Amino acid sequence: MYILRTENVTMKFGGLVAVSDFNLEIKHNEIVGLIGPNGAGKTTAFNIITGQYTPTEGFVFFNNEDITTCSPYEITRLGIARTFQNIRLFKDMTVLDNVLVGNHLRLRSPLLSSVLRSPRYRKEERHMIQKSFNLLRDLGLDDVLYEKAYSLPYGKQRRLEIARALATDPKVILLDEPAAGMNPQESIELMNFIHEIREKFDLTILLIEHTMQVVMGVCERIYVLDHGVTIAQGTPEEIQNNPKVIEAYLGVN
């Protein structure tokens, strides 16, 4: 029983085949890595899973439910959250507000009762703020609650993006290059952090990463893409010794 599964997913942009015949299978609570050289189709695969793109062929299943043609917001509601390669925070909003936006999808009061502050809305809002605060505290961002998101240092912006994604109550979280721009020390912290959130929120994690230290350190299984084709999959040890992978990364002489 897989929580997230893609079946022969192919994505063509005109004549370019960005991803071809991609079969991903992730079990509950796994941490899976997706690696490959630049332009291998990793982010395209993410965009297909999260509904930004509808694949040319193939299907995406979440808990055995076909989500191939769902729009991004429906997929987030079902329980797949993501972060972006180039951080996409709501820059002019405070840290707390950024996370509160992640709660909006579970809000049940209509607009008018939010304006009139009905008791039901106030209860929901209270719960929302408490939840966001707890999340920010768990992620060590509670000292910057009312700072604007753009004013945070890079590492905290990355963490805030993860906090915001967690606010949507995901079952699966997709991290697009979480360690980009981090120094080795920060990368190690990130690895611990990924393990922590998995335990705490009972998550399944799929991540794209270039920093091999992080990928090999944190992932239980790895898929390797090259020019849209899955050239290998397996445990970190298997991947490290796979001649095809070495070839893709280092080239052949």
Place this chain on the structure above:
Amino acid sequence: MKNDQKTRRILSIALIALVGIVLFLCNQYLDSYQLRIINLCGIYITLGLSLNLIYGFTGLFSLGHAGFMAVGAYTTALLTMPPQLKQMNFFLEPIVPWLANVEVGFFWALIIAGSITGLIGFLIGAPVLKLRDDYLAIATLGFSEIIRIVFTNLQNVTNGPLGLKGLPPYTTIWWSWGFALVSILFMAYLFKGSYGRAFIAIREDEIAAEAMGINIFRHKILSFTIGSFMAGIGGGLLAHLMGTIDPLMFRFLLTFNILLIVVLGGMGSISGTVISAIVVTVSMEYLRFLDGPMNFLIFKTDGIPGMRMVIFSLLLMIVILFFQRGLMGSKELSWDFILGPKDKTLNLPEEE
């Protein structure tokens, strides 16, 4: 902390009372010309806020405001005009029978006008809100012109190019500022809450907002419909202040005036819009001397109509060059701003 919130609430109520007293005194002692300007200020606050909701807060570059105001103005006018007045106005072609004898109170006329405008905003929004930025601006501008052309040609409903004359002067300071106050409170509470945050998130980053599970399209339509509702009410108030409406009143220039207020005041700032609505409306009137003959010592002009707008355009350019985000940016002149922020710890809303 709780006290903090209480002080702020008392201060707000005191401020509203103060404005009320000032308006009362104005109503007593000012002449009708000055009162008209104060009325216009109130109406432009409502209109400015309605465009700020759509453009400044949700990031939808809409240029269709004049069209929405036209719908509001005509609906209110047709609903409040007494039957004899309608008969007098429609001398070319009689008015359609189902409108001939309708007459409702001003308040209900405004609410119905707002609802019809909101409905039209919804119907226009459904197809055009798929567009973004400049394309959305062009499409909404087009729809606004379509509304105007339709009104010019619906002789037996709108009296066509002749317009409607002699509307009862229902708009008083209490109506225009009452609706302004309701709009301000509505916006303030909306943007304190979750829907307001979702609107701003859409402005900040649409892709990220959708990845947060926000149904972008639904929220855009919501914002657009509420904005049109407010624009319709503003149009209705304006009609009964002017006393005369015709389709030519609702050209692009009217949209431009409101856009000017929003951009000068700061996109995404409620208090900015309020301040700039007052400043722009008052100076529009008091700069009228610019349109008249002027003596520059070296040369004389005998009055160039539209000179005011040149000054306003220059003002707009200066603001855009030096304060990219308008007078207030997205900041608010709130009690937090004046008294210093509340303590930086978590503020949970009070339990009821």
